[in-house]
Amino acid sequence: xxxNLLIVESPAKAKTIEGYLGKDFVxxxxxxxxxxxxxxxxxxxxxxxxxxxxEVPADKKQVVSELKKLAKEAEMVWLASDEDxxxxxxxxxxxxxxxxxxxxxxxxxxHEITKPAILKAIDTPRKIDYNLVNAQQxxxxxxxxxxxxxxxxxxxxxxxxLSAGRVQSVAVRLIVDREREVNKFTSEAAFKxxxxxxxxxxxxxxxxxxxxxKQEDAEKFLQDCIAADFDVRSLETKPAKRSPxxxxxxxxxxxxxxxxxxxxxxxxxxxxQRLYEAGYITYMRTDSLNLSDTALNAAQSxxxxxxxxxxxxxxxxxxKNASAQEAHEAIRPxxxxxHTINGESNEKRLYELIWKRAIAxxxxxxxxxxxxxxxxxxxxxxxxxxxxxxMKFDGFLKVYLESNxxxxxxxxxxxxAMLPPLTRGQRLALQEMSATERFSRPPARxxxxxxxKKLEELGIGRPSTYAPTISTIQNRGYVVKExxxxxxxxxxxxxxxxxxxxxxxxxxxxxxxxGKLFPTDIGAVVNDFLVQYFKEIVDFNFTASVEKQFxxxxxxxxxxxxxxHDFYNPFHKVVQSTIETADKATGERELxxxxxxxxxxxxxxxxxxxxxxxxxxxxxxxxxxPLYASLRTGQSIETISIEEALELFKLPKVVGEYEGKIMKxxxxxxxxxxxxxxxxxxxxxxxxxxxxxxEQAIELIEAKRKKDAEKLIKAFDEDPEVKVLNxxxxxxxxxxxxxxxxxxxKDPLTLTFExxxxxxxxxxxxAKKGRFGKTVAAAKPAAKKAPAKKKAPAKKK
Numbered sequence: 001x002x003x004n005l006l007i008v009e010s011p012a013k014a015k016t017i018e019g020y021l022g023k024d025f026v027x028x029x030x031x032x033x034x035x036x037x038x039x040x041x042x043x044x045x046x047x048x049x050x051x052x053x054x055e056v057p058a059d060k061k062q063v064v065s066e067l068k069k070l071a072k073e074a075e076m077v078w079l080a081s082d083e084d085x086x087x088x089x090x091x092x093x094x095x096x097x098x099x100x101x102x103x104x105x106x107x108x109x110x111h112e113i114t115k116p117a118i119l120k121a122i123d124t125p126r127k128i129d130y131n132l133v134n135a136q137q138x139x140x141x142x143x144x145x146x147x148x149x150x151x152x153x154x155x156x157x158x159x160x161x162l163s164a165g166r167v168q169s170v171a172v173r174l175i176v177d178r179e180r181e182v183n184k185f186t187s188e189a190a191f192k193x194x195x196x197x198x199x200x201x202x203x204x205x206x207x208x209x210x211x212x213x214k215q216e217d218a219e220k221f222l223q224d225c226i227a228a229d230f231d232v233r234s235l236e237t238k239p240a241k242r243s244p245x246x247x248x249x250x251x252x253x254x255x256x257x258x259x260x261x262x263x264x265x266x267x268x269x270x271x272x273q274r275l276y277e278a279g280y281i282t283y284m285r286t287d288s289l290n291l292s293d294t295a296l297n298a299a300q301s302x303x304x305x306x307x308x309x310x311x312x313x314x315x316x317x318x319x320k321n322a323s324a325q326e327a328h329e330a331i332r333p334x335x336x337x338x339h340t341i342n343g344e345s346n347e348k349r350l351y352e353l354i355w356k357r358a359i360a361x362x363x364x365x366x367x368x369x370x371x372x373x374x375x376x377x378x379x380x381x382x383x384x385x386x387x388x389x390x391m392k393f394d395g396f397l398k399v400y401l402e403s404n405x406x407x408x409x410x411x412x413x414x415x416x417a418m419l420p421p422l423t424r425g426q427r428l429a430l431q432e433m434s435a436t437e438r439f440s441r442p443p444a445r446x447x448x449x450x451x452x453k454k455l456e457e458l459g460i461g462r463p464s465t466y467a468p469t470i471s472t473i474q475n476r477g478y479v480v481k482e483x484x485x486x487x488x489x490x491x492x493x494x495x496x497x498x499x500x501x502x503x504x505x506x507x508x509x510x511x512x513x514x515g516k517l518f519p520t521d522i523g524a525v526v527n528d529f530l531v532q533y534f535k536e537i538v539d540f541n542f543t544a545s546v547e548k549q550f551x552x553x554x555x556x557x558x559x560x561x562x563x564x565h566d567f568y569n570p571f572h573k574v575v576q577s578t579i580e581t582a583d584k585a586t587g588e589r590e591l592x593x594x595x596x597x598x599x600x601x602x603x604x605x606x607x608x609x610x611x612x613x614x615x616x617x618x619x620x621x622x623x624x625x626p627l628y629a630s631l632r633t634g635q636s637i638e639t640i641s642i643e644e645a646l647e648l649f650k651l652p653k654v655v656g657e658y659e660g661k662i663m664k665x666x667x668x669x670x671x672x673x674x675x676x677x678x679x680x681x682x683x684x685x686x687x688x689x690x691x692x693x694x695e696q697a698i699e700l701i702e703a704k705r706k707k708d709a710e711k712l713i714k715a716f717d718e719d720p721e722v723k724v725l726n727x728x729x730x731x732x733x734x735x736x737x738x739x740x741x742x743x744x745x746k747d748p749l750t751l752t753f754e755x756x757x758x759x760x761x762x763x764x765x766x767a768k769k770g771r772f773g774k775t776v777a778a779a780k781p782a783a784k785k786a787p788a789k790k791k792a793p794a795k796k797k
Contacts, residue, residue, distance in 0.1 A: 002026040005074035007067065007094060009081050012277040013113060017080070020115040021122075026074075028067060030081070034060050035093050037144055046568065049561050050141055056097065064097060071098050076106060079128070080121070083109040083328065084285055085139075085554060086464055088132035095128060102127070111292075112334045113279040135554035138563060142166065142546070145568060146537065149575045150530075157578070158529055158585045159522065159607065163476060166537060166546070167461050167469050169530055172478045173538045174454060175446055176519045176527045183639055185442035191218035191435045191492075195384055197230065197375070197428040202420035206375050206386035211438070215492060218435040221380065222496045229378040230428040240368040240389070244360040244396040246289045246317040247330035250463035251456045253284070253354070258449030259403040261349055262515075264481075265448045269467045271350045272331070280341055281333055281354055285463040288328040289317035291358075295332055299362040302336040307398060313364040332358040356400040363396035371419050375428065388419030433496040439489075445516040448481065459544035478523030484634065485685075486512030521610040521637045525587035533578045536571070591642040599626075601645055603637045610637045612645040633671055647690065656694035663697045665689050676701055716753040724748050724756070735760040 004025045008014050011029040018027040035054045037043040045051040056064050071077050077100055079091040091107055094100070106125035110117045146166045154162040193208035212218040248256070250269075257268040272284035291299070296314065303312040317330075333355045341351050368389050375384040391397075446454065452466045461469055473479045486509040493504045519527070527538070536542045546567070552558040588604035591612075599615040608630070615626035629648035631640065652666035652675075661677040672689035674681045674697050681704045683689055687696060713731060714724040723734045724742075731748040733740035733756045740760045742748055 003075045004078060005067075005070050005076070006078040006080050009087070009090060010273075010277055012274065016113050016277060016279050017118055020118045025078075026070065028070060029063075030067065030090065030094060031060065031063055033090055033093065034064055034067075035097055037140070041148065044141055044144060046145075050564050052137070052141065054093075067094070068098050071100060074104075076104055078122070078125070079105065079107045080109070082285070083111065083283060084464055085132045085136040088129055089136040089140075092128050092130070092133045111329050112282040113276065114334050117334075131556040132554050134560040135550045138553055138560040139550055141564060142567060145564075146571070149572065150534070150537070153533075153575060153578055153582075154526060154529070156584075157582050158526055159605065162522070162526060164526065164530065164537075165472065167465060167543065168472050168476070168478075169527070169538050170460055170540060170543045171451065171455065171469050172473050172519065172523050173527050173531065174451065175473075175479055175517050176524050178443060178446055179519050179524075180638070182442040182445060187439045187441070189213070189437050189439050189491075191215065191494075192438050193218065193221060193384075193433065193435050195225075195230075195375075195433040196431045197386075198431045199420045199422070199426075199428065203431060204386055204388070204416045204419055206373070206384035208382060208384055210382060212435070215437075215494075219494060219501065222433060222435055222494055222501050224379040225377060225430070225433055225496060226499050226501075227379065228430075230384075230430055231376050231378075232422050232424055232426045232428065233374040233376040233383060235371065235373050235422055235424055237369060237371045239392075240370045242366045242368070242395075242397070244315075244363060244365075244400070245357065245402040247291060247332055247358045247361045248354060249287050249289065249319075249330060250285050251287070251452050251466060253331055254452050254466060255449040256357070256403060257350060257353060258447060260353060261346075263346070263350070265452060265467045265470050267346070268350065271346050275341075275343075275347060275351055275354075278343070279334060280338070280343075280351055282329050282331055284331055286328045286331060287319065287463050289319045289330050290328065291316070291332060291361075292329055295329065295336075295358075296362065298336045299359055303359060303363055307363075311363050311395065311398065313362065315362055317361070330358070357402075360396040360400035363399065364393070366391065366395040366397045367393040373419060373422055386416060386419060388416045390418045431497075435494040437491040437493065439491070439510070445513060445518065447515055447517065451517060458540050459547055460540065462547065462550075473523075477520055478526060479517050479519055481515060481517055482513075483515065484511075484513045484518075486510050521587065521605055521631075524636075524638060525585055525605050528587070529582075529585040533582055534571075534574060587637050589637055591640070591645055594646075601642055603631070603640055603645060605637065610635075612640070612648055614649065630667070632667055650690055653690075655692050655697045658694075658698050658701065663694070663701070665692050665697075674700060679704070713748050714751065716756070718753045722753060722756055724751055733759060738763070 002024055004021075006017065006021070006025055006027045007030055008017060008027065009030055009032055011031070014027045014029045018025070021027065035056045038053050038055045043053050045053070077098075079094055081087040081090040081094070087109075095105060107128050108121040108125050110121040143166055147163060150164040151162065154164055190211035190213050192211055195206045195208075196203055197206060208221075212221065245252075253272065254265045254268050257263040258265065263271070269284065272281065275281045276284050296316075300312050300314065331354055333351070336355070336359060339352070339355060340348060342348075343351070368391050371388045371390075373386045373388075375386065377384065444450070448470050451470060455461050455466060455469070474481060488507050489510045490505055490507055493506055495502045495504070530538045549558060549563050553560045553563065586604040586606075587610075588602055591601045591603060593599060594601055594614055597614070601612065601614050603610065603612045610631045612629045612631065613626050614628075615624065617626060627649060629645075629651075631637070632648070635644065648667075651672075652664050655663045655665055655674070657663065658676060663674055663676045665672065665674055665683070667673075667689060668680075670682070672683040674683065674692070676697075679701070681700045683692065683700070711726050712723060713726055716722050721734075721736045725732060725734050727739075731742050733742060733751070735756060738760055740756070740763060742751070742759070746755070
């Protein structure tokens with residue numbers, strides 16, 4: 001047996017490291033945390049100074065058993081979990097659960113998985129840092145207490161099955177606040193003046209700095225320019241420089257991967273984790289901008305080799321965040337001479353992004369020559385301005401240009417790639433001048449990337465918490481990430497050309513959103529409830545101060561249980577008083593009265609989601625009951641109008657008959673549909689459910705039948721619930737609620753019922769799950785079905 005047992009978090013990392021160490025080492029994985037707080041309410045003993053009760057989950061018991069056995073046989077155990085607080089806590093849990101001894105246990109950390117880094121870590125071991133462990137414990141305990149105490153309050157006062165978290169609630173508040181800013185925003189129109197001038201063969205654009213709120217003023221400007229002379233009043237040329245961005249931290253990697261690659265925050269971290277474990281990049285959870293001397297030298301060597309000496313410029317970046325650990329490094333390639341890697345497409349793309357950003361951070365500035373021309377108008381006192389820019393030396397731009405969150409912003413019309421040769425006093429020929437109506441834009445809704453940026457700016461969360469926070473608020477149904485179609489808007493355009501002004505009215509699409517975060521109605525109601533009764537929990541400054549206290553605990557400057565007492569005692573009192581005194585929150589909004597019946601129309605959150613109600617709740621059975629209608633996708637209780645609410649009660653409606661059966665249009669949880677003869681056909685987005693004709697309905701029904709027929713390969717008389725179908729990934733067997741893969745050596749067309757049943761019975765037990773995670777009973781012969789009363793209930797997983 002090997003003398004040394006080295007334990008890491010993931011099997012991929014274990015495999016990589018084992019290749020670097022000799023036969024005296026065996027490397028094993030703990031597969032992340034090996035224990036956690038028990039799920040019951042006694043997990044934390046508040047009276048006993050927040051003592052915790054841990055358990056090893058069922059799926060980790062075998063791992064723990066194997067590690068215990070190996071630890072007893074080894075002369076030395078090396079704990080090599082990640083270098084952050086979470087990793088330090090994993091090492092402590094391993095030490096405690098495996099019953100390790102100080103004398104035979106060493107803790108090692110490394111920022112990259114390369115042979116030199118691993119061997120250096122082995123040469124410089126340390127003990128477990130209990131300050132880091134305590135900081136992680138404080139976060140875990142605090143978040144558990146907030147979740148366990150807040151969630152029952154939400155169940156009673158808002159809606160059953162809701163939950164709340166400390167950092168997540170602040171993230172939801174940011175999104176709710178921004179949505180309300182957007183909804184309250186009133187767009188203002190103004191006319192922008194742009195001229196196109198010619199100098200022989202070349203043309204360039206110039207823009208008026210002022211914008212006109214009134215069409216008459218813009219038209220007067222154009223009229224004054226009909227007979228005007230245009231001269232170059234002044235020319236100014238000056239050098240300009242652009243510097244590269246710093247190498248990636250966790251948050252900037254998440255932001256740039258979202259902008260450039262379209263990756264979600266969670267996907268970026270999953271891919272980065274694989275790159276780290278394979279030894280391609282340094283540790284991916286960091287808020288440091290520091291690069292080691294070894295990395296700086298390697299970057300210099302690669303830049304000078306690939307691009308030449310003039311492209312290198314040594315830079316050492318300082319992290320603005322006081323809590324950042326400078327001993328850690330920014331995210332960079334482990335070897336700068338590897339411009340790319342072998343791997344999956346998403347791994348290659350993220351690696352190349354990291355390589356370019358890191359190498360560019362050590363390259364020379366890009367140098368430009370900027371020219372500004374002021375153009376006088378003989379009939380007006382205002383000047384037009386034209387700008388041009390010429391790159392003199394590309395520097396770091398040879399490799400990389402950072403994106404920003406406003407890439408959809410239009411370029412200024414007065415900006416030109418470069419201006420033609422101009423001289424002061426030169427007379428210019430006007431080719432065309434336009435006055436275009438433009439509208440002010442509301443604040444941008446958050447993307448995942450811009451939300452991470454905002455959280456970091458506010459000091460909320462840390463590199464390890466950004467991705468889980470954003471995933472959690474979406475999984476809980478408080479926030480959705482989606483695309484929304486814009487609306488068509490008219491705008492006015494006036495063009496001066498050849499001494500004539502032509503007026504036009506054009507249309508543009510506005511308000512379209514892609515990959516943006518929207519609060520759901522329940523998210524907004526929960527947010528308002530927390531803001532009203534738990535101000536500190538959703539206060540940005542308070543949440544940031546809690547993060548600072550975690551940092552102080554990690555540095556040994558604060559005692560962790562004292563910090564928890566300071567937080568918990570007042571928080572618990574607020575929980576108690578809220579349960580006793582707070583009213584139930586529904587987000588109810590009164591829209592007005594029904595134009596025919598005069599009954600009140602209101603909208604609010606109910607047990608099954610947001611809905612509109614016409615009439616009051618009946619106090620006894622003899623009174624007329626109110627009418628209810630669920631909101632459609634994209635509608636909100638905060639913005640729905642009374643007209644939109646009344647439209648909801650026009651459905652379901654009968655369109656007509658087909659084949660002796662009624663065709664009815666209705667709206668379900670997945671949108672509008674047509675029901676006919678127990679079949680359901682979704683309506684395309686371009687068809688308004690209220691305007692569906694008989695012909696359209698028949699056409700959609702027939703199209704659905706054709707599609708279903710093409711999907712069906714084979715059916716069986718023995719059991720109509722057994723079919724061979726064409727799926728997205730190829731043919732498969734639908735055996736009741738079970739989807740069964742067809743082996744490659746089987747022809748779907750020749751499969752018999754017995755063969756289908758045998759394949760269904762042969763599926764692993766774990767695979768036999770229905771749509772909602774319930775275990776599906778093994779396939780039975782159609783002729784021997786058990787009576788309904790003897791059928792065993794489906795077991796819940």
